[in-house]
Amino acid sequence: MDRNMSAPHALVAALPQDDVLKPIGEKILRKARISFEEGVTLFEKGSLSFLGALANWVREEKHGNKTYFNRNFHIEPTNVCVFSCKFCSYSRLYAHREEGWELSIEQMMHIVKSYDGKPVTEVHIVGGVHPKMNLDFFLELLRTIKAHRPDLHIKGFTPVELDYMFRKAKVSVEEGMRLAHEAGLDSLPGGGAEIFHPDIRKQICDDKVDADGWLHIHKTAHQLGMHSNATLLYGHIENYAHRIDHMERLRSLQDETGGFNTFIPLKFRNKDNDMSHVPESSIIEDMRMYAVSRLYMDNFPHIKAYWPMLGRQNAQLTLSFGVNDIDGTIDDSTKIYAMAGSEEQTPTMSTAELVQLIRQVNRQPVERGTLYNEIRDYSDVALESLN
Ligand code: V47
Ligand code: SF4
DSSP states (O other), X not given: OOTTSOHHHHHHHHSOOOTTHHHXXXXXXXXXXXXXXXXXXXXXXXXXXXXXXXXXXXXXXXXXXXXEEEOEEEEOOBOBOSOOOTXXXXXXXXXXXXXXXXXXXXXXXXXXXXXXXXXXXXXXEOOOOOTTOOHXXXXXXXXHHHHHOTTSEEEEOOHHHHHHHHHHHTOOHHHHHHXXXXXTOOEEOSTTOSOOSHHHHHHHOTTSOOHHHHHHHHHHHHHTTOEEEEEEEESSSOOHHHXXXXXXXXXXXXXXXXXXXXXXXXXXXXXXXXXXXXOOOOHHXXXXXXXXXXXXXXXXXXXXXXXXXXXXXXXXXXXXXXXXXXXXXXXXXXXXXXXXXXXXXXXXXXXXXXXXXXXXXXXXXXXXXXXXXXXXXXXXXXXXXXX
């Protein structure tokens, strides 16, 4: 290969001489948007190396070698849930309370206070939908956390939880989101999205908020000036068109509001749930998913691999397939993936371990805040000096 060739030219030369894939690859290298059909074609026909080379090029165009992580902790107020998503290994119905937990505000503040003096910047609050934990309860929780630690960014509650609490409190989404924002909610995590397409949604999570409801809550948050993330639960009974349909709905909303920060593909894990008979996706399919996400979601700045679900080495691998964020140094306070079969039974990683993980694959570790403000570049920091 000609050493003087610029990266896109070298990549064009390496593209398959194929009537179908070559024009899509050229379009991506021209930074033009790919269509729904082209997205499906990438899934159907794109080899791992083709998708990976393009996704890595886009990633490096946008972020160079920077790989973001944050320092956060999780609070899961309850695993009692009125809904019955078939893929969920986590929730315990109200009738089985002996297997469930529900934390009081005091207990949750005990968790918050255990991080006093520690350099965390975010708390991620997400859990099941408990019929008794209502809007007033969560508004009080938000106010109490903010009163204790005003600079802690509160990322919390999926549209599944919010839709339920707003309906029970008989407030509109607009009013409910305004109240939550005023009480201290800073941004929304990406959960609850699963697969938007009704053909799949009605089979795996029929009774919770639908696609329009999910999108409306995120749109309302964006209109209030809040940012949010979006997820997609892949690798179960959906097909490639369902995945692209999901991404298309998010890409369109992002065109309108610009309020999404990060897209997070979530790999379906099959332990101890009503879909345990469905095999899990292969690592190759996982990497293809990350790569197509980077290529299709052209208006999402960040693509995140959530390492507690994928495992550390696979998360490292995603950094060559379009991913530029591997979430946080979370401690073992999140149970959702351990219960669904992730090999990460105690998802704890120190800053030094995360930094090392990123450096091992020759990327540049940068600590970020929730909104991707850069806090510290760890490229040259001695690992021994980190806690
Ligand atoms: O919506 C549940 C998923 C999500 C399983 O925004 C499962 O920064 C795989 O959204 N296999 C909640 N996935 C977690 C979530 C999240 C996580 C980390 C960071 C952020 C963020 C958001 O967990 C649910 C659902 O899609 N989930 N069960 C399972 N068996
Ligand atoms: Fe409840 Fe969420 Fe589990 Fe669905 S995924 S059952 S909404 S905890």
